[in-house]
Amino acid sequence: MKKLVVVGLGLIGGSLARDLKLRMDYKVYGVDNNINHINKAIELGIIDEEGSLNDVADASVVIVAVPVNVMPEVIKKVLDKVGLETLVFDVGSVKNEICKAVEYHPNRKNFVAAHPLAGTEFSGPEAAILDLFDDKVNIICEADKTDWRILDNAISLFKKLNMHIKMMNPVEHDRHIAYVSHLSHVSSFMLGKTVLEIEKNEQAIFDMASTGFASTVRLAKSSSSTWTPIFLGNKENVLQSLKEYIKNLSEFKEMLENEDAEGLNKTMNNTNYIKKVLNGIEQNN
């Protein structure tokens, strides 16, 4: 039976293991610094047994799904040990640093820099769910640096997950993802922080959550150990978007202070255009 090694048994690594085991009939080895994650993943049937980096040599596929700050180091360790035909891919939300770190690795050609755009606000092996990746986008960076047979294997695997593949350069990826995804997380975390600070009545928060708060603050439940390295790893892009966000909020505040009904109305009305962009599915896909 073909061997799949998953390094990092969190939400993404665990969910990939679940789907791939079922859809491609792998024997799954899990690697994680946290022994509780290993035990939980075995108990939940996410992995077949604990593995180690020594399992990499004869593995068909190795998935690296660790926090982005340790990603370069772990990927390099994995690449040091890969077999000739082993496919290694990561799932990191920041791509430029990772691509640069492995650029001159002798086994760079075994590696696919990937970012499956899927997830929930939960974390750890308990959060791993089936069918998480169906119909989601998977971004591949610097595909030209991967051996074409390895890349072909990766694409077959992503197709089994029913993902839509997009090629992107890592600098562009990091910019786009900061603007669209990372900024949303900052916005949501700080909304949660603000409401916890100013609204001391937790029952009122609970009672009123159905008015839009629950969905807007959802991302503030995300794991800080996942997100601290992401923000730091994409610092300049996140800062740029955050500055624009603060500027827009400050302008909104001024309009409200001045009771500028026309200005408020216009700015919200223009922003409704986001509806069209998000409904693009019919035209674009």
Next chain:
Amino acid sequence: MKKLVVVGLGLIGGSLARDLKLRMDYKVYGVDNNINHINKAIELGIIDEEGSLNDVADASVVIVAVPVNVMPEVIKKVLDKVGLETLVFDVGSVKNEICKAVEYHPNRKNFVAAHPLAGTEFSGPEAAILDLFDDKVNIICEADKTDWRILDNAISLFKKLNMHIKMMNPVEHDRHIAYVSHLSHVSSFMLGKTVLEIEKNEQAIFDMASTGFASTVRLAKSSSSTWTPIFLGNKENVLQSLKEYIKNLSEFKEMLENEDAEGLNKTMNNTNYIKKVLNGIEQNN
């Protein structure tokens, strides 16, 4: 057949009409300045026929579901014409101004100041849906100023909608709702604005929306003609929460600029407490 008059055939007025017609067997009269709304509401079976404020005198129930800036004026006009036993309630998201406006009206006792905490980001009669209010909270303000028989009718009606009733003073209501609901809307609108401004690649927004952006920006699809009057009507509370929000975002920005991993981690980790508050359902309800 008992007569229900709905003034304002948008998302909330229309959804109430749909449920109450089905669950309580009313003949429903719709009043709206916009003739397209009237026609659409008849076509969709939301109302039985167009009505006018003259229908108020022999109506069992009158619902006022217009934008909050015109709410005081419309409620007063309705109260001028009510029959002795007519229940009038509003659904406004800002309550203090409304309560003050009707405080000394001779028919104040026919009025229930209500705020059903339910909705979607859509608007107009097409957005009216069944079962919108089930299991949602309905806040009643200054119930002591309503005749007890009228109040009893209102409570029976809200029970038919399967709503949980909470009593609250209007000043407190406006403060809580600014912090929890109105701030979420500002946050989401400005997130949408920022992303539209800095991310010129609409395909990238579309492709990457599954990473948390779609849910965080959902409220930015809301109607500006509903939300401009709400923000203006609750100006001081919204401004206070907005200032705190901008302060927290600026502090986050500074931590990121300083690469303060510990600070970022701590602030996000503390904010994860929102999970517990939002899961309060088991303990609190």
